[in-house]
Amino acid sequence: MTDFPPGFLWGASTAPHQIEGNNLNSDFWANEGRVPGMERSGDACDSYHRYREDMQLLADAGLNTYRFGIEWARIEPEPGLISRAELAHYRRMIDTAYELGITPFVTLHHFTNPRWFAEQGGWTAPGAIDRFRSYVEAATGILDGVEWVATMNEPNMLAMMTGMAVFMQQAQENGEGWQSPTVDTDGPRPALPAPSPEIGRIFVEAHHAVRDIVRERTGAKVGWTVANRAFETRPGGEEKRRELEYIWEDLYLEGSRGDDFVGVQSYSAQWVNADGIEPYPAHPDNTLVGTAYRPDALGIAVRHTAEVTGGVPIVVTENGIATHDDTRRIAYTGEALRHLGLAMADGIDVRGYLHWSLLDNYEWGHWEPTFGLIEVDRETFVRTPKPSLGWLGSVARENAQALTASR
Ligand code: IFM
Numbered sequence: 371m372t373d374f375p376p377g378f379l380w381g382a383s384t385a386p387h388q389i390e391g392n393n394l395n396s397d398f399w400a401n402e403g404r405v406p407g408m409e410r411s412g413d414a415c416d417s418y419h420r421y422r423e424d425m426q427l428l429a430d431a432g433l434n435t436y437r438f439g440i441e442w443a444r445i446e447p448e449p450g451l452i453s454r455a456e457l458a459h460y461r462r463m464i465d466t467a468y469e470l471g472i473t474p475f476v477t478l479h480h481f482t483n484p485r486w487f488a489e490q491g492g493w494t495a496p497g498a499i500d501r502f503r504s505y506v507e508a509a510t511g512i513l514d515g516v517e518w519v520a521t522m523n524e525p526n527m528l529a530m531m532t533g534m535a536v537f538m539q540q541a542q543e544n545g546e547g548w549q550s551p552t553v554d555t556d557g558p559r560p561a562l563p564a565p566s567p568e569i570g571r572i573f574v575e576a577h578h579a580v581r582d583i584v585r586e587r588t589g590a591k592v593g594w595t596v597a598n599r600a601f602e603t604r605p606g607g608e609e610k611r612r613e614l615e616y617i618w619e620d621l622y623l624e625g626s627r628g629d630d631f632v633g634v635q636s637y638s639a640q641w642v643n644a645d646g647i648e649p650y651p652a653h654p655d656n657t658l659v660g661t662a663y664r665p666d667a668l669g670i671a672v673r674h675t676a677e678v679t680g681g682v683p684i685v686v687t688e689n690g691i692a693t694h695d696d697t698r699r700i701a702y703t704g705e706a707l708r709h710l711g712l713a714m715a716d717g718i719d720v721r722g723y724l725h726w727s728l729l730d731n732y733e734w735g736h737w738e739p740t741f742g743l744i745e746v747d748r749e750t751f752v753r754t755p756k757p758s759l760g761w762l763g764s765v766a767r768e769n770a771q772a773l774t775a776s777r
Pocket of ligand 1: 385388524552635688726733741
């Protein structure tokens, strides 16, 4: 058995645009449906109205933490116009979590921006950080008592997506299909555009700016969450790996030095050779988003994160698998937890494990890949917990994970 430390956070994560539904004032909503092959989020899981039920299922299973986001596009639908009603909505979510004995873990920005922010030039426009700062100042008004706040989700993927806006524009003009940043269901995933370090540095600056605001105004631990690619090196690929690792991860991990925690988000691992990142080869074990089945990636990810950040406490803020086979989800997660336990046994400071995702949700242009511990009927919104929810809940209750394979 691996024992996890007392107070370990056990939970699941979501993001507003992926579950709430009708995020009308966001830039992502504005683009949905315009590009062929891109499905719309629509009502999503209607969690905007059904969040209590979602949290109740999480708590009943035995999990103790719920990571959810608050949506800038709802809170500030027009520049400078702060919606008190939306702030009150998110405060009710925080209060509901506490009422159910759940620790809320709040993300301030998860990929989506207000439509007006995008129209003003987005993150690369002058004044972008000030606009984000103003939103965070308003948001901190409802964070009283919240212990964990992530400023931005996966700034490295966001930097890549910001580059993808150009691709989307071209795809629209040429009538080409949508390429989700997170999904490729037709064989090996083509190389994603590398995130621009210039844009990445804007996010580091934005993170530091709002980290200070959150610290001044709340008692929360503050950090951000970084997508980890768990790169592995083919002979001769060492230099290329260092170059890519900086662009994809280390710029952001270095930006988290001085934070109270860093979120590790891990799904798969990927080989790098002297020419660059190798696409995932087609394989029957590949997941529904086209990635290789690599639960061991979580161990690689936390070890690399600890090394680059110099030991900033880690919370695994996302880890999971896109599959229709829940038995596989349990097998994947058990193995990922085993690798997490081994890293912790080697002295890495990990404070929690939050599974992605609580619900089958909108995977950025697609509904087919399902990551959830809970199935959602998209017409009736009926929630049906999968066996993996009960399984993860029992791991959480025992605060331990049986080691099923040898080291
Ligand atoms: O669904 C996404 C999430 O929004 C960010 N991290 C990866 C997940 C799965 O692709």
